[in-house]
Amino acid sequence: MTSWVALCSQDELQRNGLYVLELPSTSIVVFWAEGEIYAVENICTHDGGELAGGPVDGTTVVCPRHGARFDLRTGAVLAPPAYGPLRTYPAQIREGQVEIQLGDTPR
């Protein structure tokens, strides 16, 4: 069974707009966008750029390195130079806490 991992409070996520979880194996960023939370791998599939800090337009994040665009809801690529989708993670707010499921992500 996959368990939920608590990251931060909803207030903190709303205030900062994002939360980054660094793991030994990867980096995950949770965005607050359009009143929802979205968790995606924080590594652009074009050339490994960090997506945290890239502009968010609606539910689209723009990679700050070369401008690839991704749909935060699905991880799908919306504009090159990236062609592969981002990995997404289930995310929820429970009792005021932001939680994600890491699935089979090595920790």
Ligand code: FES
């Ligand atoms: S590293 Fe993201 S667009 Fe190039």
